[in-house]
Amino acid sequence: MVERAMALGREAESMIRALALISAEEGHLTRLYLTPEHRLAADLVRRWMAEAGLDVSEDALGTVRGRLAPESGGRNSVQRLLIGSHIDTVIDAGAYDGALGVIAGILAVREVIKKHGRMPFGIDVLAFGDEEGSRFPATLLCSQAVAGRFDPASLQVESVDGVKLEDALRAYGKDPAEIPAAAYEPGEAVAYVELHIEQGPVLEQADEALGVVTAIASQSRHSVTVVGEAGHAGTVPMNLRRDALAAAAEVALAVETLAQRNADDFMVATIGKLSLSPGASNVIPARVVFTVDLRSQTDARRIEAMNWLREEILAIARRRRVTAWIERTHEAVARPCDPALQAGFATTIGRHGGKSAIHLPSGAGHDGQAVGAMCPIGMLFVRCRGGISHNPAEFTSVRDMGLAVAAMIKFIEGFDPARLGRLRRADD
Known part of the structure; x- marks a missing residue:
């Protein structure tokens, strides 16, 4: 198991480095929403998703979606587990923020396909394009659309270089009129989970590779x-x-x-x-x-x-x-993580570490804040060196990334939409 996790970690690191080469500035990582660099990164992610065995599409705001259909005749044929993060960056960024979550989702679902073929429920891996808000004075545009909460007024916001979002979308090859179609149908998305570097020092101080997020601030x-x-x-x-x-x-x-x-x-x-x-x-x-x-x-x-x-x-x-x-x-708004999803991640961490998982809040915003308006959310944090993020010094070890992907695989294998519903009703 440890050897397999290390292999997954090395693969994740190779993919991280490939994405990091796509930047507007040589020697610095800057990849902003709806730019040529975003297009190149999205195309690379599309290729990885297809190679993993997923059906790939892209919505009107540029979110790349890799879909695994549920097993034939499954009782949860309408319900989908969403796994996602973002591929845009801040200016002069680190390589792991956002990108690791997308890559871990692709690798985890690929391994599930190899082992099980399909699951009783569908799975979508999502690569959002605008979590950071570095180009336009708005954030979470892509994940808001997925949740059916996109504000059409956002189309009129202007970038730092004076380009309206609506015009940038058209230049990217998208039709703003099709944005409503990006939303999932009611009840289709049963849960959303996201793997992300912690962007803080708590896990490192506790000498823990992984942690379960309790809420997004x-x-x-x-x-x-x-x-x-x-x-x-x-x-x-x-x-x-x-x-x-x-x-x-x-x-x-x-x-x-x-x-x-x-x-x-x-x-x-x-x-x-x-x-x-x-x-x-x-x-x-x-x-x-x-x-x-x-x-x-x-x-x-x-x-x-x-x-x-x-x-x-x-x-x-x-x-x-x-x-x-x-x-x-x-x-x-604050977005608490679902107790059942927290328990699922805690169980997978326990299997790998042999002890109780550490629980901690997220002070940073994430796409889960927007998606949480539609369905329960959960997050898994991965240790990052020195708690440094939004900085070229951002770093997560191969070992920790491998453990994170392995934990995500176990989480998917143990995920049961029906149990999630029972636990949520008990909490209501």
Whole structure:
């Protein structure tokens, strides 16, 4: 079993490296949605799916789907287990984020086909194209469409280079009018599972290769604008200044304090982008615009925290005689992972490791947040070195990837849609 897992891990690593070669920048991995690089990556994934024995198609938003039909006459002939992740990247990315989940799904289903032919239920492996939101100011577009939750207004959003999503889709060879057909029929998708690198240090600190995800964090992103008054850096006394940057700096400390006070809820808060004007070394900043990314394991705690922060920002603005306002740019609800799917992953991990599986939340967003509006979701985390992600130093070992694929195989073999239904009804 260990030798087979290592072989699967080496195969996964080879495929990871092949995908990583597809990039808009030589020497850096950048693969954005609906670009020529996305097309090349999607074509490679299509080839791998076909070679694994899956029937391959692609929907109107570019999601590549590899389908395994259920066994003939099976009692679950309508129901499908979905396995997926994404093939887009951030700018200057690591090679494992998203890609490993797609590759692991393909390898796992290939092995199931070799051993069993077909299962009593159908299986779809999904390669989404827009999880990161690196090109357009929207995320989870592909998985929202799969879940029947795509907002047509998103077609009008513009990329950083001024291209509307609708126009980008047409240039990619897609018809936006066909997007509704990307959705699964009610009851068709019985569950969605995703294998992903942890993107954090918990598994490494616990010396565990794999972990079971309990929930995907609730998150919101806001744009904060602070407007003061420009002035000469040498002639305006400190007590008479209306310094927008000084006010923003006080807000930054409030953001940090907010998350520290709610650490029991795994709350984190980040100011990741800031711009100021006029932007001269001898001029007091008159205008500052910055982002606030707030994440929590529960929607209620996140909303409560954001309400507190909004009042704090306004109080700081009054005290410093500046003007401030806050605009929400993104929101995703917390998405708990289904107890039955958690139990299924825990069982497969136990078989490999000989001990109870570690359970942990995901602070990062994933396609499962969107798909979870349609069906139960589950996630399996894989250890990554140093907890580093969204960084060229991102790394997961061959051994851990092999154990992850082996666990996914066992999960598929033990999956029973009927049992999932019974456990969910017991929890209702």
